[in-house]
Amino acid sequence: MLNSKKDDFLNYLKGKNLLIATHDSADLDGFVSVLVLKFFFENFFTNQNIFLTFSKLSKYTKNFVVKFLQKFPDFDFPSNNEENFSNIDVIVIVDSNNLEQIKLSSTLNLDVPFIFVDHHLDLKKNYVGNITSLNLIFENYSSTAEIILELIDNYNFDLPIPYKYLLISAILTDSGFLKYGNTETIKHLLNILQDEIEFQDVLLLLENETDISKKIASIKGLQRVKLIRVDSWLIGISHVSSFSASVASTLIKVGFDVGIVYTKEKEKYRISARAKKNVCLKTGLHLGKILNGISNGDSGGGHDGAATLNGENDLERSLSEIIDNIKRTLINYKPL
Ligand SMILES: [Mn+2]
Structure with missing residues (x-):
């Protein structure tokens, strides 16, 4: 990240009343x-x-907070500010650049300028109110936490130990315990760990007993899966009532190259897609782009190997477009 980018970002925020927000759940x-x-x-x-x-924390995040407080009982998790935000000058939105994923308090009007700090595919939505020149959106980072770490690093700012635990935890979970990371991710981790923190201590915080409803969702997802074969690629399509993202990952673990799992509610639906990293690298498959480019008005986003679409218009059409696009990408791939 360029130093001038960091300076511009901080200079703009200086002296202003700030609200920091992130995506729902x-x-x-x-x-x-x-x-x-x-x-x-x-x-x-x-x-x-x-x-x-923040509108809501995910279940995993809530479990993490409980364990974290056992280790650092004095850590004061700031609570959600449910006050009147009428005096806010600017909003910094982290870990998303899609306003559809952000639920802001009703007392807040979005006339306030906002800036994204994010590592997902830059949707370039050109929202009125977004100061695009100040966005810190870098798709080559495996977590937003690393972008923030680099931002802080410049200013010789020493973080207290509990905050270092938090950063390492965020980097590890978002990089799939380095599976989706790169050399920079490892450098960032080393930079925070130094000699102060024992890596295994952090891992303990991140252990999570899978709850029974999630296990059942995975099993049902596997029972219902439909297989599509394109040359030597295997695409799996299934549906569950919740945990679609984790079920899509399960499909990959059992051998599918691409997993698509949808959840249908009365007026809304969600599609979670996952693909093997090497399939994306070989074929140029980018699920984030595919889920963002649906023609019925719904739009999603994400990374090459992991993407989500929350929509309300026409599930069948979204699904068939997504599947067609994936097939086309895979068919067009010609091994050297
Ligand atoms: Mn993230």
């Missing part, structure tokens, strides 16, 4: 990014108000 990366950014701003800027808001 915040995962660890979104949640931690909010907390660390708030802590940094509070120490870096003086005499300005810094609020935070």
